[in-house]
Amino acid sequence: MPDNDWPLWEVFVRPRRGLSHGHVGSLHAPDATMALRNARDLYTRRQEGVSIWVVPAAEITASSPDEKDAFFDPAADKVYRHPTFYDVPEGTQHL
């Protein structure tokens, strides 16, 4: 099956200058050049973007949902990372 040779690509589009690229979906293409062209045709038919990234899906390493708690919980007890943690004496300015 020749189709099996076409890897999956994840597509990221920057909607306008100044905004970051956001994930919009995925597609199959034989190589990066074709992935970019297909992404243009598939995801920006109505001028949805000014820049596109395509990334081979196989190259993405993702955290596992099963490990979500162990992975992210350590940040939960560090409230002192937020400015609201600190009491500011009344009358202090420009802090």
Next chain:
Amino acid sequence: MLAKPSESCNTVEVYGNDIPGLLGEVEAAETALREAAARDTEAAHGEAAYFDAVIKADQKIEPRDWMPDSYRKTLIRQIAQHAHSEIIGMQPEGNWISRAPTLKRKAILLAKVQDEAGHGLYLYAAAETLGVSRDELVELLLAGRQKYSSIFNYPTLTWADVGAIGWLVDGAAIVNQVPLCRCSYGPYARAMIRICKEESFHQRQGFEILHTLSHGTEAQRAMAQGAVDRWWYPSLAMFGPPDADSTHSAQSMAWKIKRFSNDELRQRFVDMCVQQAGVLGLTLPDPDLRWNEERQAYDYTQPDYDELMRVIKGDGPCNRQRMAHRRRSHDEGAWVREAAAAYAKKRAADA
């Protein structure tokens, strides 16, 4: 007069079915998605309990989350059937690209058929996140083991049929699809939001074709009426069998894959078409169509569900033609796929 939306319906805006209404509802679904994402999920112990908590909180299940096997299978079946419908759905309209009456209408129709291809691809990509490959799905379609919407097995006999497809078929599809923007499976919901935003132009272009014809010569008006006469009942049948005979509904509702029953959506579609037919100056081919004050909805004649079953089973006017065409274009495209793959391999070897 438009029917009043019922209390239970959260797609109030769909009723006018004008563009702000439709897009308003899609926007609302998108906002709800963002708001739900911002909420904490109830603490739950174990995978199944977590799944239930996410569904209960109207949040989204994502590809790598645990999900019941039957949830996964139901979604694959539904999304694949939806994707196949978009791809097969290119044929009845594609039939008129070369014969569109003006260059402008040809360009519009081309853009519309290209959109259908795009919608098919969004949906195949959403199905793939559930662990099935695109090739498998294409094989299942070509082998006749997965279905596509029965509506595309009817022929487009005149140019007015392109208008009727846009108004009635895309109109029915929108009524079906807007609630899917709130589906519990994230990739499907996001694909549907995108599709619905694009779909709004499809229905308008169909309506405009019929409006132009119905205000043209007597022959043009007759052509428009003929198309509406032929597409009305098959469009009603698009919502599937009546609730009493619908096999997949209850579980899909519990999982929030589906939000409204077949009969609820069909009623909503009828209610919105009556007023629009008036604007078009065309008649819906149902002598028993009348406003029911008590129900605050139109009474109407049900489509022939035996015919629907026959068409689904393969005996519609165009089933064989549609499948033969799809197989032929898949086969005839093989060399393109092979050449692209060979070129990519060569380039990778050179690098």
